[in-house]
Every structure is written in C-alpha cells, then in structure tokens.
Amino acid sequence: MTSRPEEVALELDCRAMMCPLPIIELARHAGDIAVGHVLAVVATDVAARHDVPAWCRMRGHEYVGEDVATDGAPRFLVRRAV
Amino acid sequence: MTNAAQGSPTPPPRYLDAASSEPLHPAARETLLAALDQGYGDPRRLHRPGRSARLLLDNARAVVAEGLGVRPDEVTFTASGTDAVHRGLLGLHRARARVGRRIVHTAVEHSAVLHAAAWTGDDHDAAPVDAHGRVLVPELLARADGAAVVAVQAANHEVGTTQPVSEIADRLDGVPLFMDACASAGRTPLPHGWSAAAASAHKWGGPAGVGVLLVRKGVRWSSPFPRDDRVDDRTSGFENVPAALGAAAALQAVVAERASLNARHAALVDRVRASVARIPDTDVVGDPVDRLPHLVTFSFLYVDGEALVHALDRRGFGIASGSACTASTLAPSHVLAAMGALTHGNVRLSLGRNTTEADVDAFLEVLPSTVADLRADVGL
Incomplete structure (x- = not known):
C-alpha cells in the first residue's frame, strides 16, 4: 500500500462476518x-x-486501498467524501 | 406467501433462468421421442439398427453444422458443454506442446475454462476486463505472445457482454483461439476466427447431455484424454444418438425463430434494465448494447443473494445469482469481481422461448418491495 500509513478515524471489526454484513x-x-x-x-x-x-x-466515496490489521487480517480503507 | 395464507394454490413458477437451462423445445421433444425408438443401435455396427443409428447421427451432425454455420466434419458431439470446453481448449493446448505451454484467457471465462487451464499444471494468465466485462484487447494480446492457446468466450454467461473474438483472432499471430460459445450458440451467430469452439445443447432448448465441440478444418488438435474407437475420434463413449438428434432439431428450430425472439427478448431486457435502475443503490451490470439478447444481471447493495433468491422463489420467480452465499464455493463470482461490480445481492435474469411479457412485468412488480423488505430486515 501507500508508504505513509493513513490516519484511521474509525476501525470496524467485521472479522468472521459473511457477505454482505461487512x-x-x-x-x-x-x-x-x-x-x-x-x-x-x-x-x-x-x-x-x-x-x-x-x-x-x-x-x-473514495476507496483508499487495502492494508492489514494488527493481527494480519485484511483491512479496507474508505475516505468519506460526502 | 400470501397465496398459501389464503389457502389458494401456488401459481406456476415463472422461470427466469433460461441461461442456466432452456426448457426442451417442442421440435426437440418430437424428434427425440422418435429417435429413441430408431436410434438405439451401435452406429459403428454394420447391421440395420447400427446403420440406422449411424444415419441419424450423421443427420444430426449435418443439421448442427448448418445451424452453427460450420462444416459437418468440424462437428463432434460430446457428453456436455463442459466436456466440449475441456476437449476444445486442452486439445489445442496439447497440439501446441512443442511451441508453448502457457494458456491465456480472459478473466471472465466460465469456470470450465479456468478449471481446465489449472488442470494442465502449466502457466495460465488472465487478461483483465473493463467495467462491462469486455476483455481489454491490448492486455490480452500482450499476454498472447508465445502462448500455446488463447481462450475467449463468445459472450459472458453471467453478464451477457459479447467479446471481440474476431478482432482478437485477426490480431493473434498464429496462436490458436479457443472460443467457449455455450452462452450464445444457437441464440446468436458464431463470430469467426476461432480454431476450436464449444457449445451446449440444453442452453438452446435441446436435451441435457449433449455438448458440441467444433474444430476448424486444418487446425492442429490432439486428444487430451484417452482415445476411444468410436465414430468420431475427438470424443469418447457410446454416442447418445437420440439426444444428438433432439439437439439438432432444437437448434434448427431456434435458428429459424431467433430473429423475432431475440428482438422481443432484447426489448424486454431493456425494460428490465431501466426499471431495475430506478431501485436505489442498484448496480446494473454488463454492456447495455453489445450483449446477449436474453440475459441481464444486477446487484443490490446490502442484500444477501441467497435470501433474495429464496424470497423471489417464494413469490413464484426462478432466478439465478452469482453471489458468494449462493455458490457452492462460497466465493463471489469471479466475473463480477473482475468487472469491479458489486458481488453481493446479485440476480441474473434470463429469458427463454416461453417467457412472456407478463412474466417480466410480474417480476418487475414484486422486485422493488422484495429488495426493500430484505433491506428493512437489516435496518437499511
């Protein structure tokens, strides 16, 4: 991902949730x-x-990209645009 | 549903999944039943029942060749469309072993192509598609250099977008092109330029268990599977002569009807696209113009695809879904994913010969409230 980590205002824990719950x-x-x-x-x-x-x-909204949470789970970043 | 609550009988289902399987065409039923009595013999035997079966098989081959616009000696009947895909792709691949082994395909090929490519153990490379699901030709051509074979479908089975097969074939420098035409064969004419192609009879109103492998005259093709000593050495197993003849009869009838049927279907699909797009937070996907006439796909935000299929089934509509929760693999549709389309809450609606305007109107009538109810269940 980007070299400079994004400042995350809120992280949602959707581990183990099936689509479309996340x-x-x-x-x-x-x-x-x-x-x-x-x-x-x-x-x-x-x-x-x-x-x-x-x-x-x-x-x-703006999709910023994907990185990983502290436990290695995939994390998807969204910038609120509207 | 309300009918059960009121004690009235459940209405007959409105079948909107012809792209999964088209009901048997009346012309096929008649021919199939007659052929069951006449086509039981071994077409390789020289006795009268054998000669009769051979005659029917050759007749089926000639009719299918005419319907698909190819030569009779280019037609092989296989056990299924999947079998035809496997033999077509892998036979071209095997014949090119000394030149190259890598397989290039679009990212939106049917899983039969992807599984066959993986089965070889050789490298395989997927070319990306645009938001409509159409392969990016320069990306595909860049990968094709030195490849054994390139696989490009005639039209996509999930979203209906047609692929530029002929344009690609014209620009491939000696690399053979395999075309999976299972979604389109019979309904629309085949593009030109392929070396081998596959079709499936139950998708045009023939019986299940009949695939068609086409190998162009003069193309190098080697059987990827054990050989058999049957009528046609590109396939194996005892020929299903009655089903092949039924498939041929259906194809002949469908080709004769398709100009008017396709126009009717395309107009109904236009109506569906316009109507569904008015439901909030809906992704209507696939090319709106260059597409199969009978098929349309859309996805609803926040809706569980499996719940949607069941809710529509309870209301009397049989539809397909590419969402993960409806797939045996629990993986989202690789087609929708490659396009960047929403993969959950997905519906694929496809029209058949017997689908009426009333069926489509009834579907469009219940769809908004069905989606709204499912969204209300999750508070959205």
Whole structure:
C-alpha cells in the first residue's frame, strides 16, 4: 500500500462476518466520521475485497486501498467524501 | 406467501433462468421421442439398427453444422458443454506442446475454462476486463505472445457482454483461439476466427447431455484424454444418438425463430434494465448494447443473494445469482469481481422461448418491495 500509513478515524471489526454484513456495517457507520476522514473495515470474508470498492463507487466515496490489521487480517480503507 | 395464507394454490413458477437451462423445445421433444425408438443401435455396427443409428447421427451432425454455420466434419458431439470446453481448449493446448505451454484467457471465462487451464499444471494468465466485462484487447494480446492457446468466450454467461473474438483472432499471430460459445450458440451467430469452439445443447432448448465441440478444418488438435474407437475420434463413449438428434432439431428450430425472439427478448431486457435502475443503490451490470439478447444481471447493495433468491422463489420467480452465499464455493463470482461490480445481492435474469411479457412485468412488480423488505430486515 501507500508508504505513509493513513490516519484511521474509525476501525470496524467485521472479522468472521459473511457477505454482505461487512458492507452493511460500513454503511451504518460511514456517517460516524467527518468528511475527508478514513474509516477502516477489517473483514475476512473474501467478497469484501470487491464489495468495499464497489460500495465506494456506488455511494460516491473514495476507496483508499487495502492494508492489514494488527493481527494480519485484511483491512479496507474508505475516505468519506460526502 | 400470501397465496398459501389464503389457502389458494401456488401459481406456476415463472422461470427466469433460461441461461442456466432452456426448457426442451417442442421440435426437440418430437424428434427425440422418435429417435429413441430408431436410434438405439451401435452406429459403428454394420447391421440395420447400427446403420440406422449411424444415419441419424450423421443427420444430426449435418443439421448442427448448418445451424452453427460450420462444416459437418468440424462437428463432434460430446457428453456436455463442459466436456466440449475441456476437449476444445486442452486439445489445442496439447497440439501446441512443442511451441508453448502457457494458456491465456480472459478473466471472465466460465469456470470450465479456468478449471481446465489449472488442470494442465502449466502457466495460465488472465487478461483483465473493463467495467462491462469486455476483455481489454491490448492486455490480452500482450499476454498472447508465445502462448500455446488463447481462450475467449463468445459472450459472458453471467453478464451477457459479447467479446471481440474476431478482432482478437485477426490480431493473434498464429496462436490458436479457443472460443467457449455455450452462452450464445444457437441464440446468436458464431463470430469467426476461432480454431476450436464449444457449445451446449440444453442452453438452446435441446436435451441435457449433449455438448458440441467444433474444430476448424486444418487446425492442429490432439486428444487430451484417452482415445476411444468410436465414430468420431475427438470424443469418447457410446454416442447418445437420440439426444444428438433432439439437439439438432432444437437448434434448427431456434435458428429459424431467433430473429423475432431475440428482438422481443432484447426489448424486454431493456425494460428490465431501466426499471431495475430506478431501485436505489442498484448496480446494473454488463454492456447495455453489445450483449446477449436474453440475459441481464444486477446487484443490490446490502442484500444477501441467497435470501433474495429464496424470497423471489417464494413469490413464484426462478432466478439465478452469482453471489458468494449462493455458490457452492462460497466465493463471489469471479466475473463480477473482475468487472469491479458489486458481488453481493446479485440476480441474473434470463429469458427463454416461453417467457412472456407478463412474466417480466410480474417480476418487475414484486422486485422493488422484495429488495426493500430484505433491506428493512437489516435496518437499511
């Protein structure tokens, strides 16, 4: 990912959640952070890798990219744009 | 549903999954039943029942060749569309072993192609697609240099987008092209330029258990599987003569009907696309113009695909889904993923010969509330 780690305002623990639950959690909490801030979704379900960027495209937010949580679980970063 | 609560009988299901399997065409039923009595013999034997079976098989081959626009000696009947895919792709691959071993395919090929490529143990390389699911031609050509074979489907089975097969074939420098035409054969004419191709009879209204392998005259093809001493050395096992003849009869009828049927289907799909796009947070995917006439795919944010399939089934609609929770693998559709489309809450609707305007209207009537109910269940 990027060389400079993103400042994450809120991290959602969606480990062990099956699709589409991580995306539902993302939608529920997208309003909890300020516009321009980054929200992180930690999800082990394989669909999240495709559906977080798709959600961003459909809802007008910015998909920042993927990194890993402290335990190595995939983490998907979203910047609230609207 | 409400019908059960009111004690009235459940209405007959409205089948909107013709792309998974089209009901048997009436022309195929008639021919198949007659052939069951006449085509039982071993077509390799010289006695009268054997000669009769051989005649029917040759007749089926000639009719299929005419329907697909190829030569009869380019047609081989196989045990299924999947079998035809395996033999087509792997036979070209094997014949090129001395030149190269790498297989190049689009990222949105049917799993039959992907599994066959993996089975070789050789390198295989997927070319990316655009947001409509159409392969990026320069990306594919860049990978094709020195490859054994390139696999490009005629049209995508999940989203309906057609692929630029002929354009690619014209630009491949001596590398043979395998074309999986299972989703389109019979419904639309085959593109040109392929070296081998595969089709599946139950997708055009023939019986299941009949695949068609096409190998162009003069193309180098070697059987990837143990040989058999049957009528046609590109396949193995005892020929299913009645089913092949039924498949041929269905193809002949479908080709004769397709101009009007395709126009009707394309108009209905346009209506579905426009109507579904009005449901909030919906991803309508696949090329809106250059596509199969009978198939349309869309995904709803926050909706569980399996729950949606069951909810629509309870309301009397049979539809398919590419979402992970509906797949045996529990993996999301590699087609939707490659396109960057939403993989959950996915529905693939496909129209058949018997689908009516009323079926589609009834579906569009219940869909918004079905989606809204499922979203309300999760508080969205």
